[in-house]
Amino acid sequence: MHEFTSDSTTHRIDRAFLWGPALMITPVLEEGARSVFVYFPEATWFDFYTGGEIPPSWQKKYVEVPAPLDVIPLFIRGGHILPTQFPGRTTMLSRLNPFGLIIALNEQGEAFGSLFWDDGNSIDSIRKKEYFYVQYKFRDRMLKTTVIKNGYYGISSLACGTIQILGLTSKPNVITMNGKTIQSSRIQHNSNRKVTLWISEPMSQELTISLN
Incomplete structure (x- = not known):
């Protein structure tokens, strides 16, 4: 409501x-x-x-x-980007697993989201600026990640492993990441207009992924 x-x-x-x-x-x-x-x-x-x-x-x-x-x-x-993380047997183990992104497009083919990440225990991480904050934007068949704050040391050991894009109107012929073509073996298309990319990039690295 x-x-x-x-x-x-x-x-x-x-x-x-x-x-x-x-x-x-x-x-x-x-x-x-x-x-x-x-x-x-x-x-x-x-x-x-x-x-x-x-x-x-x-x-x-x-x-x-x-x-x-x-x-x-x-x-x-639709219209939202959800960061995901595969669960482990404990919260501590879960926090070590690679992240993923689910990009659910709206009628305009756009989606937006963000991720805030800190040590999970401190109550003053914002005041001390000991946190990681990244914004995600998908528009014109392009994903752009922008790191707003990179103040949490633990983010250096975390990676983004998968990106799922839901609701594409047409199948891309070429997908590039930071200007380099992603190999077809790392791309999966299904009948539901979902595209899955398998990557292994540091969470702290800004990405530009284009679907051409």
């Missing part, structure tokens, strides 16, 4: 929630259920697991979606 204030239907929903502005979580709350009814506010939405776009005809409607035992239905709102 805080993101879609003009849609009165969202004001009464208590069986789904947004984590930030872009990730919609729709948990199973009934024993034995294998599906859930999901309300999709007016926006571009993608299935978190497949990258497939939710049909526009589902907007502003309740739709029954599958919810097998091993799946929590998750949906990503």
Whole structure:
């Protein structure tokens, strides 16, 4: 209801929630259920697991979606870039894993996001300027990362491993990163208009990725 204030239907929903502005979580709350009814506010939405776009005809409607035992239905709102990190057995181990980016495009083919990262324990990292902050912008088929603050020593050991782009209108012929062509063996296309790039670049390095 805080993101879609003009849609009165969202004001009464208590069986789904947004984590930030872009990730919609729709948990199973009934024993034995294998599906859930999901309300999709007016926006571009993608299935978190497949990258497939939710049909526009589902907007502003309740739709029954599958919810097998091993799946929590998750949906990503177009226009946003989500940093991800593969989980480990503990928080400490998780924080050592490579990052990824999920770029979910809106109707204009754009998406924006950011990442704030510090040691995870200090309460005064901003005052001491001991943090890492990067902004992400995708526009005109180009991803641009801009490091705003690089004050956390631990970022030097972290890398970006994958980039997923959801909702492309056409398949790129050539993809370059900082002016160099990415080998086709490091690129995967699927039938849902999702492109996955496997890279290994320091998180602190600014990137420009172009899809031509």
